[in-house]
Amino acid sequence: MKNNIDLNKPTTLKDVAKLAGVSAMTVSNALNHKGSLSSQTYEKIMKAVKELNYTPNQVAQSLRNSKSNTIGVVMSDASCYVFSEILKGITAAAAQHNYNILLSNTVQDPSVEAKAIDLLLSSRIDGLIIVAPLNFSQKDIEHLKSLNIPFVILMRTSPFTDAEYVVNDNFSGSYQSLRYLYDTGSRDFFFMTIDSSSGYDRIRGYSHFLSEHGLNFQDFPRDAALPQIQDGYNSMKKIIQQGFHQGAVCCGCDLMAIGAMNAILEAGFSIPGDFRLIGYDDLEMSQYLRVPLTTVRQPFYQIGQEGVRVLQNRLMNSDSPMQSVILQPELIIRQST
Incomplete structure (x- = not known):
């Protein structure tokens, strides 16, 4: 226990407010950069956030025990033919498993990508599919794992061994x-x-x-x-x-x-x-x-389908071995050669 806060339960906004000695609204304003706060108050809140290891996404964690049957999809450019075909595969496979899709389009902007992932994580999703990420690092992987959110990366091989992905060879x-x-x-x-x-x-x-x-x-x-x-x-x-x-x-x-x-x-x-x-x-x-x-x-439609299959396997069997799926391409010969 820390200041009468039960650390065995998911940390809430009220817990941070109690430790920092401020109101929950003040904590919310500090985290969302709203209102006018003194530097002293802001630092006190951030210290409490760090001590309690609190993130807004823990709301999603606290709801994890009850499935939402929703998969979050972060996509670089949903209007592009490549990604639209992948999305068709994801949607078809998700429907077979009775999953809904919550899509976030990052318009090929790395700064939007990070916000899109956080937005989906703060929603009630069971898992996450990240399509052709622009700025995805080991730090991002560790963040997702700390939140206990299953995820799979499509169209990008990962230099890390602790991320599942589906790619074309x-x-x-x-x-x-x-x-x-x-x-x-x-x-x-x-x-x-x-x-x-x-x-x-x-x-x-x-x-x-x-x-x-x-x-x-x-x-x-x-x-x-x-x-x-x-x-x-x-x-x-x-x-x-x-x-x-x-x-x-x-x-x-x-x-x-x-x-x-x-x-x-x-x-x-x-x-x-x-x-x-x-x-x-x-x-x-x-x-x-x-x-x-x-x-x-490239087998775009199949890449989308396989992404859902890998994620579904992780959702059903959290201790199963990591999967890295590499699909084979096909050379199409036309008049330009």
Whole structure:
């Protein structure tokens, strides 16, 4: 007991107020940065919060004993085809298990992402699915575990062993794409990479294939860009301006490949005559471009389904072994190569 506070029960706002010697409203204002508080009062409240290990999300913890049949989903951009397909898989699988979905869209903003996760945690959810997180760290994992909230990460491999995830085999996908280009005659390669864990896995796939053939990835022109059409366009223009007028271009995603295609055709070059072009994702639009795009198809719908399955397993069997699910991609060959 501390100041007549039972530490064996979940800490409440009133407990913090009692320890700090202020009202519950004052504590609430301090935690939400509302009202006008003296620095002395604020520090006293924060000291009590720390001593009692209190977080607002403990409200969700206290309700954990009664299931809500609701899964929280944090998604980078629900309007994007990639994520909308994943969401379809999540929704279908959740319905099979009688779960509702509470969705938070972070519009690809890391600062919004953290707030979105906290918002869902303060709601009454049974588990959390985080799709392609932008700024997720070991600290975030430890925070979720401390709240005893089951979670699974989709579309990003975790450098940590204590997080479950479902991903596409990016290493295999990039390896397959480069092997196809090499086996069909290409020797000059250009790489447009993405700065993410999935992007690094694709670089490993390229590097591994090249090393098997006595080549070094570092010896080939490359440019890191955002997974956007404009960035693909800018990168391709840069390649052409540097004097490269033929070769095979391996793009980190289809959006970058679409931009690269526009830059190539705008400059008067042909596809696949001068440049062979390959993407990654197989967006629906990729087959309808001016030159239908060769790409690596990711099983987005299945990734969403598997995410729910992994989370459901954790909810039903909290002591079961950690799961890391890696699904296989498929090379889709079209006219761009």
